[in-house]
Amino acid sequence: MKITNKQVQVFWKYMAKKYNFKIVTKQDSDEMKLVGWFLDQIGVQKKKEFLNTYTTTIILGGWRCVYVPFEIGVGGRDDLIRQIAVCVHECQHVVQADRETAQPIKYLSSDASRAFYEADAYRANMEIVWFFTGKLMSPAILANQLKGYSIGKADRRIVEKHLIIASKVVKRGGVITGPSKVAIRWWKAQNMRVRSRRVSHLKV
């Protein structure tokens, strides 16, 4: 399936509207600069790394923002697929927070909860990457990325198990995660539109 830069921008706007959040450029955000400074001070993460590498979602009361460290719709095909997967991943965090008001507190206070929320969202990456490439992301590699979220070995093992179980569905073409279903329906519809446009050109 062909993916254009413009489509990725439109897709992000569609998902932002559907899941009711604002897209904010992370490096331009004063609150993220402050959080980055704080994390740097307490030795959790370098401010530069926090601002340039990680996408952050904050859903707290009326504050519904996804802070994005990259320019949406810019890059080659692999970058664009990654941006689509990040969008769906963050939408799943929005779903978690809307489903469970204690999610932000549990995310910060419990390693097991943080591991669960991330496993739940990483499943979306797996589903999206499979849809676009037919390649299965490795559950072990995904689970290991959670070292950066200060999630210990025992919890990472549980995450890997979640993703191993999910991968059996994913490689058979099934989709578990809500925002992935929404995203795949959107991209399938885009593809149909492009195809029907091509057919009408051929007829002319």
Place this chain on the structure above:
Amino acid sequence: MPPSAWKASGIDMIMMIGGAVFLIAAVFVVSCNDGCEPNATRCNGSRVEICNTEADWELEADCSKIEDFGEGIDWTCCLDPLDGLHSCLPSDECELDEDGGAR
């Protein structure tokens, strides 16, 4: 301290009761888990669940809600005979018990 000062005032009583309630709540929260074995998996109806490090069951997937975009797979929660993990699988790939049902 005179003996009369040992008697708890109204505020002290409230603080003591509050403290006791807090302690009971804390014990309840700490002990209120499912008591499962971390890393274990199970089928809870159509739901695949995994036991986390806090001994609570957490949802991996509800097999009845899987979308397969027209593939028409009959997803069932069962024990995967290949790795011994409860999973959502097409029903014909499930390990069957003696009665012919999915385990």
